[in-house]
Amino acid sequence: MECLGCSLANQKLSVHVVWEDNHVCCFLDHNPYNEGHVLILPKNHARYVDDLCNETTDSLMKASKLITKAIKKLYKPDGITICQNGGAFDDLTHFHMHIIPRYEGQNFAEFYEEDPEAQPKDNVQLAKTKIDMINTLKVLD
Numbered sequence: 001m002e003c004l005g006c007s008l009a010n011q012k013l014s015v016h017v018v019w020e021d022n023h024v025c026c027f028l029d030h031n032p033y034n035e036g037h038v039l040i041l042p043k044n045h046a047r048y049v050d051d052l053c054n055e056t057t058d059s060l061m062k063a064s065k066l067i068t069k070a071i072k073k074l075y076k077p078d079g080i081t082i083c084q085n086g087g088a089f090d091d092l093t094h095f096h097m098h099i100i101p102r103y104e105g106q107n108f109a110e111f112y113e114e115d116p117e118a119q120p121k122d123n124v125q126l127a128k129t130k131i132d133m134i135n136t137l138k139v140l141d
Contacts, residue, residue: 008094023042024060032126033100036129037100038071040063040099051095067099070137073136083100084097
């Protein structure tokens with residue numbers, strides 16, 4: 001059975017894709033910490049960063065730089081956090097990076113809350129954010 005991350009990265013499940021190339025897929029987190037929170041997943045299965053081929057690693061870095069520029073332009077955050085969780089902290093069992101706009105006064109420990117109701121999902125807002133991100137990325141790419 002294919003892992004959840006592979007299904008998401010290859011769009012076998014519904015995701016709000018904002019950018020992709022042959023190696024990675026970038027889409028909005030379905031339960032964002034802040035508006036513009038993007039996940040970057042390799043299209044080929046890899047569990048850990050040291051499992052990635054060089055081409056995928058290059059695409060991950062290109063995508064993270066491009067997404068960061070778009071987030072800065074659209075949301076004017078006080079900072080951006082880029083993180084990757086592995087092992088027991090990896091719900092997808094598939095390598096992924098988070099690109100998260102952050103604002104002063106936020107406690108990032110909230111990002112790791114287990115309560116799914118802490119940050120409600122809003123598909124209408126995700127669809128709007130997707131359009132904004134895609135339009136901005138077209139200009140930056």
